[in-house]
Amino acid sequence: MSEAAAPATDIPPYRYTAALAGDIEQRWQDTWQREGTFHAPNPTGPLADPTHPRAGAEKLYVLDMFPYPSGAGLHVGHPLGYIGTDCFARYQRMAGRNVLHAMGFDAFGLPAEQYAVQTGTHPRTTTEANIERYKEQLRRLGLAHDERRSVSTIDTDFYRWTQWIFLQVFNSWYDTDAKRARPVAELIAEFEGGQRATPDGRPWAELTVAERRAVVDDHRLAYVSQAPVNWCPGLGTVLANEEVTADGRSERGNFPVFKRNLKQWMMRITAYGDRLLEDLDTLDWPEPIKLQQRNWIGRSTGAHIDFVTGQGPVRVFTTRPDTIFGATYLVLAPEHELVDALVPAAWPEGTREVWTGGHASPRAAVEAYRKAAAAKTDVERQSDTREKTGVFTGGYAEHPVTGAPVPIFVADYVLAGYGTGAIMAVPAEDERDHAFAEVFELPIVRTVQPSEGFAGGAYTGDGPRINSAAPEVGLDLDGLGLADAKARAIAWLEANGRGAGAVTWRLRDWLFSRQRYWGEPFPIVYDETGAAIALPEEMLPVELPEVDDFSPKTFDADDAASNPETPLSRRRDWVEVELDLGDGPKRYTRETNVMPQWAGSCWYELRYLDPTNTTRFADPENERYWMGPRAAGDCGGTDLYVGGAEHAVLHLLYARFWHKVLFDLGHVSSFEPFRKLFNQGMIQAYAFRDSRGAPVPAEEVVEVDGRWFHGEAEVAREYGKMGKSLKNVVTPDEMCAAYGADTFRVYEMSMGPLEVSRPWDTRAVVGSYRFLQRVWRAVVDEETGELRVTDEPADEATRRLLHKVIDGVRGDMEGIRFNTAIAKLIELTNAVTRLPATPRDVAEPLVLMLAPFAPHVAEELWRKLGHAGSLAYADFPTADPRLLVAETVTYPVQVNGKVRGRIEVAADAAEDEVRSAALEAVAGSLGGKEPRKVIVVKGRMVSVVA
RNA sequence: GGGGAUGUGGCGGAAUGGCAGACGCGCACGGUUCAGGUCCGUGUGUCCGAAAGGACGUGGGGGUUCAACUCCCCCCAUCCCCA
CATH class of the missing domain: 3.90.740.10 (Valyl/Leucyl/Isoleucyl-tRNA synthetase, editing domain)
Structure with missing residues (x-):
């Protein structure tokens, strides 16, 4: 495949090769970055820009499930969804909308911590290096993100707001009568005023301070519980139910898991069971995902x-x-x-x-x-x-x-x-x-x-x-x-x-604490009585302290009686703290658990809205603009959320829960975070094993008569995930080097519907490469580099085809059917290729329609066609309805379900006219008999029953 | 065991109930080329046929309909989730 990029003596000097593509792509990526082409203007705050071409336009918020930046980097399967959302967002931007599209990183998590335990490298060092690598790989693909809005859950600017939201949850209770969360201050006021009875009926004033606190704590949406949890001594941590396998072992490490009564933070997600269930009806999500959520909630x-x-x-x-x-x-x-x-x-x-x-x-x-x-x-x-x-x-x-x-x-x-x-x-x-x-x-x-x-x-x-x-x-x-x-x-x-x-309910309250290092610290301290006390907002963020040892204390895997010991608890100078929380300086002990990895992903979509805001997680005006309800009763939320179906339950349920708490407390105007959900399929790959069962490099395997060989040896083929251990990884970097990012993008979008899983086939990428070469050649003379475009208007047939394609492509883009959109563009290109010269009135719309898929080469051609600026905000072509109606229509004529003839009649021919022409055309097949029935489907076909 | 998804050429796939196989890969033939793992063109579901043409054909079986990949019922296979 690398030969495709190799210079050969007779390749025309201006051919669209991988080298030229690479050059064009690098240049346009620099230009976009320099000019801030994809900055989306906010209504207010530092990211507002009233002079922006889309300021005040209809908004569209397109969101990807943000990645965990793993050390292995990206393979060709990872960016499928990102390219999909990019094509969609680029199209919508050209169609006139103000599009918000950004990319961040879900960067807390276990792999970096385990690597830290093994090597002593700080998780932050590893994670930040991985993020840089991801950013480079994603930039190479030409994704049109607003890079000012990129956030990472490990940034203190970000997790201070994760902690802030935790405090909102902690300081709230669920009013089952009002069916919403309310501040605990209001609960206390009701107890004090006597509108609400205490659990044992005594007046509030007669309760001791400790008793009152216990009553309030029992109501909080975030609370400490002595509930049975999954304690895994081998890992030194408790696990959520979903992290335990069916046979009672840890999903990671396969250690035994024991039920233990331990003190843990819980979130009262069960209070929202009804709303999490009922509000599914307001969402534009795939039915199977809704069903999985319903089953999980299990009312x-x-x-x-x-x-x-x-x-x-x-x-x-x-x-x-x-x-x-x-x-x-x-x-x-x-x-x-x-x-x-x-x-x-x-x-x-x-x-x-x-x-x-x-x-x-x-x-x-x-x-x-x-x-x-x-x-x-x-x-x-x-x-x-x-x-x-x-x-x-x-x-x-x-x-x-x-x-x-x-x-x-x-x-x-x-x-x-x-x-x-x-x-x-x-x-x-x-x-x-x-x-x-x-x-x-x-x-x-x-x-x-x-x-x-x-x-x-x-x-x-x-x-x-x-x-x-x-x-x-x-x-x-x-x-x-x-x-x-x-x-x-x-x-x-x-x-x-x-x-x-x-x-x-099948749904249980959410176990929210982990005995780990690499997560958000809780903004909680304990006083001398052991009561949990929320830190005031001004003391945020509670920064994660440095430690020498990142691992939780682990135990013999079968030691069920052991107790968790967290990495943070070993920093006594951090744990023991003197604070003035209103009644003078006192000694407190910090909470040493950290939050689970889900925390950051529960609200990151809100931070993209206003990432530089230092006084709020997002300005309410910005939230209303980007995520607010579009009409009365509308749930609001992102306009498109694309990610894998494996997050069907947990992430989406937790994020919905947090969002609803924020809604109840008046912090957001939308009551659901993600209005429309789209699950992209997986790119899978073949792997090959030799007779010993060891994987052999997939790229070296050749097929002979339906059997596969690695060298002389026959190997067995299997189908599944792409992974290092299976030796079948193909990276976007390799594809970009061999063909260019535009070809890679077009291939990924053309290989099938976005929601369907399909096998990767490196050999087939060349088809997309040839397509872009044909487009290039239609505009640029390969020998001279001169424009091949004529200002003569296109002929009637070409213009009709063009407008049919425009109409079809628009529909496909709106419906996220990129594979069929590309097929239509190929048809148009192939038609243009046959012409002696390319008419400008076809070349320009073709280039514009290509831009969402192959943005770099489209920009380059747009410039060659004489346009000064970027086409990112050029108008997407609009079909002329007059050219969509044909003058004549060819009707197939069926006799007893088989096509026996064809007629060509004027498009506006009356039904009688069509009928008699049809009967005449198939008279031979009827053999003189009178047809029993004739059905004329207007514009489609004629069916004769003999 | 329960639930969900999917089944169309050698492969990926396309088809508001209306000409099955768009588009691409691969393959074959031809052109360009000193050469070709380049580029261009033509062809390519299966079977019969030199061709014209015909028969069959969307996992299997039944049904509704003038007409079914598409709607309904039963079955089979593969994948995913839950237990």
């Missing part, structure tokens, strides 16, 4: 029901209170707190053999079962394929409606951490319960009439309730459908004090 409505036992009530959660009459047994998780109390000394009279697990006493049975369950992971426990296991506790509960005795089992298919850790089993209408009931020979009572032809087993469909009446206690569900039966059952439970309607 289920049902009821809590209390089953009375001699040892106190067992509270269960069920989504099907309507099937209460079918509840024939209870199941508790083996870890459930009531289990020990429920177990009697001996098996009750009449206990069946299968219920005992072969043990002499209930206690022995339960203990043996618990031991076995503890050795399994949650996934194993819930696996549907496994035979259901469990054991009878020996205890009974009273059915809340009928009063019948209900046996209580422990079984590991019920998880302690989910719902209440206890279920009422309804084997007739739940598959898992049905499987369990079959194993343990438990009664199965149908309470829903199955539909016709139902094969048996658990019936989960709808139908009228049956066997569901207890008139003596005033509950009759018979005949009711699902929704009515549910409502009536809940009403009865509530009226009789046996339970209440309830909503549960």
